[in-house]
Amino acid sequence: MANVCEVCGKGEQSGFNVSHSHLKTKRSWKPNIQRVKAVVSGQVKRVNTCTRCLRSGKIQRAI
Template sequence: MSRICELTGKGRQVGNNVSHANNKTKRVFLPNLQNVTLMSESLDRRVKFRVSTQGLRSVEHVGGLDNWLAKTSDDKLSTKAQKLKREIAKAQAAN
């Protein structure tokens, strides 16, 4: 399972550990991913995602999963999220 947020596209970053003697060794910074269940209001069902904590706060700030998916470009979203975005668009167009 890859370490990438399904809603924001946030992934791992590479940097250095720097010791007191200024020795540098490579290290990896991983995002804080959580398994969460988010509610889609237009589809009236729950969807499970693997989301970073920053992404989860962003989704709540924007006003929910449906608004977040509508405003986010497809290149940041996972394939599961892109499919859900299309389902939500169809449901909103039907109403």
């Protein structure tokens, strides 16, 4: 599954784990993407959306 929200475009972010001795190793943070049925321009479609968009009501779920 793609790690990109189709509503807001949120995707994977990268950064570093930083130890106490200040050694750095690469790591990534992935958004919580859910595949849901939603109403898009009057039709029911399956979309990949982040839980933040679902919770804030940016997308209307289909029943």
